[in-house]
Amino acid sequence: xxxxxxxxxxxxxxxxxxxxxxxxxxxxxxxxxxxxxxxxxxxxxxxxxxxxxxxxxxxxxxxxxxxxxxxxxxxxxxxxxxxxxxxxxxxxxxxxxxxxxxxxxxxxxxxxxxxxxxxxxxxxxxxxxxxxxxxxxxxxxxxxxxxxxxxxxxxxxxxxxxxxxxxxxxxxxxxxxxxxxxxxxxx
Amino acid sequence: xxxxxxxxxxxxxxxxxxxxxxxxxxxxxxxxxxxxxxxxxxxxxxxxxxxxxxxxxxxxxxxxxxxxxxxxxxxxxxxxxxxxxxxxxxxxxxxxxxxxxxxxxxxxxxxxxxxxxxxxxxxxxxxxxxxxxxxxxxxxxxxxxxxxxxxxxxxxxxxxxxxxxxxxxxxxxxxxxxxxxxxxxxxxxxxxxxxxxxxxxxxxxxxxxxxxxxxxxxxxxxxxxxxxxxxxxxxxxxxxxxxxxxxxxxxxxxxxxxxxxxxxxxxxxxxxxxxxxxxxxxxxxxxxxxxxxxxxxxxx
Numbered sequence: 001x002x003x004x005x006x007x008x009x010x011x012x013x014x015x016x017x018x019x020x021x022x023x024x025x026x027x028x029x030x031x032x033x034x035x036x037x038x039x040x041x042x043x044x045x046x047x048x049x050x051x052x053x054x055x056x057x058x059x060x061x062x063x064x065x066x067x068x069x070x071x072x073x074x075x076x077x078x079x080x081x082x083x084x085x086x087x088x089x090x091x092x093x094x095x096x097x098x099x100x101x102x103x104x105x106x107x108x109x110x111x112x113x114x115x116x117x118x119x120x121x122x123x124x125x126x127x128x129x130x131x132x133x134x135x136x137x138x139x140x141x142x143x144x145x146x147x148x149x150x151x152x153x154x155x156x157x158x159x160x161x162x163x164x165x166x167x168x169x170x171x172x173x174x175x176x177x178x179x180x181x182x183x184x185x186x187x
Numbered sequence: 188x189x190x191x192x193x194x195x196x197x198x199x200x201x202x203x204x205x206x207x208x209x210x211x212x213x214x215x216x217x218x219x220x221x222x223x224x225x226x227x228x229x230x231x232x233x234x235x236x237x238x239x240x241x242x243x244x245x246x247x248x249x250x251x252x253x254x255x256x257x258x259x260x261x262x263x264x265x266x267x268x269x270x271x272x273x274x275x276x277x278x279x280x281x282x283x284x285x286x287x288x289x290x291x292x293x294x295x296x297x298x299x300x301x302x303x304x305x306x307x308x309x310x311x312x313x314x315x316x317x318x319x320x321x322x323x324x325x326x327x328x329x330x331x332x333x334x335x336x337x338x339x340x341x342x343x344x345x346x347x348x349x350x351x352x353x354x355x356x357x358x359x360x361x362x363x364x365x366x367x368x369x370x371x372x373x374x375x376x377x378x379x380x381x382x383x384x385x386x387x388x389x390x391x392x393x394x395x396x397x398x399x400x401x402x403x404x405x406x407x408x409x410x411x412x413x414x415x416x417x418x419x420x421x422x423x424x425x426x427x428x429x430x431x432x433x434x435x436x437x438x439x440x441x442x443x444x445x446x447x448x449x450x451x452x453x454x455x456x457x458x459x460x461x462x463x464x465x466x467x468x469x470x471x472x473x474x475x476x477x478x479x480x481x482x483x484x485x486x487x
Contacts, residue, residue, distance in 0.1 A: 055222065109363070110239055110322060115398060118446070127399065186394070187451075
């Protein structure tokens with residue numbers, strides 16, 4: 001730990017080769033790289049990292065960050081609209097031998113309709129309680145809003161936790177929103 | 188090297204022969220920036236591919252077996268079953284296709300187009316063969332077929348063969364990069380419809396729905412313990428015109444309980460368009476019935 005911390009240079013300058021077919025795009029990426037404190041080098045030159053737009057240069061074997069490409073095997077893959085700090089972070093990570101992916105990038109794809117088991121479905125009242133939890137309301141505030149007793153609110157919150165398999169309010173809100181995202185159907 | 192009695196050598200030679208024979212079955216569908224996806228020659232002049240892999244445009248360039256370049260137009264696409272078809276400008280022959288049945292644990296050979304008129308190959312097992320399923324986009328897929336092969340994006344849409352050389356279907360990506368197969372039966376069902384109309388017509392009410400539990404107090408009058416709650420209503424859509432409101436809980440459509448969307452999906456096929464549907468629903472603690480005229484769903 002200590003040793004690694006001592007060795008780490010806070011803003012290491014890396015040699016980055018920028019590969020983009022489109023000249024304005026190449027210039028723009030060059031600026032991003034330079035502003036992040038790195039040195040932009042030509043594609044054939046010695047480079048620590050190659051930053052490529054959409055496609056990997058044929059035969060490229062150096063550490064690679066690919067923007068918006070379809071190559072699963074590149075160590076770094078970011079969407080084409082990745083921002084400057086993401087590109088900088090990816091360049092540094094890939095140079096350090098790490099793999100970079102955006103969470104959820106592989107989530108998409110042709111999937112099945114998900115449906116919750118009947119016993120875990122929430123009631124309309126529980127959905128109202130959940131909406132209030134999402135706003136960060138206390139049990140007391142929820143009781144006032146829904147015009148029910150504090151005891152009843154607690155009962156509903158417990159039922160929501162049980163049905164969603166959540167232990168905290170934050171977790172319940174996250175799981176419910178996940179469920180909504182996957183299970184809302186348009187007809 | 189050519190020891191004909193070595194089973195591993197025979198196995199390998201047989202696979203290489205299969206990959207070679209598959210050359211006549213695929214085309215590369217060119218995308219921008221020298222990328223491509225794979226299409227399968229389904230019938231003469233008709234190429235089938237993965238709908239999700241195709242950009243939204245009408246004209247594509249294909250690399251045919253052997254390397255010649257062809258123009259092709261989109262003849263139809265259906266995101267609900269992930270099937271798109273292209274019609275080639277010049278005639279191009281398609282090989283005879285025999286439909287195969289996927290079995291868990293059986294061998295699967297996935298073929299992709301290499302972009303220069305040849306093929307790339309992947310070998311694996313049918314990781315899982317299951318019953319029919321519904322896609323999140325509302326389509327019915329005849330079998331659940333998951334492969335344990337990896338696939339490059341350029342190979343998506345290519346044919347997947349079993350050990351007998353029969354066609355299990357076309358490859359595509361499921362969630363989290365999982366490689367799944369759109370079964371031959373699904374393609375065979377969808378292609379004629381796409382050739383006829385360019386799309387799969389579907390019924391539409393103009394609502395977003397989420398499954399909910401019916402409150403205890405209403406279970407008896409509702410006669411069921413779950414339904415589909417209306418989360419939002421499309422302005423001027425069929426549901427809006429019928430007076431359906433956000434918060435209503437749909438219990439049944441034409442007598443079919445709306446416990447599950449899967450069962451209800453059948454009521455909203457192409458033949459449902461223009462029909463009056465009777466919806467039983469809960470509003471403000473009471474059960475009531477509303478009539479809505481099903482319209483046609485517009486492409487997403």
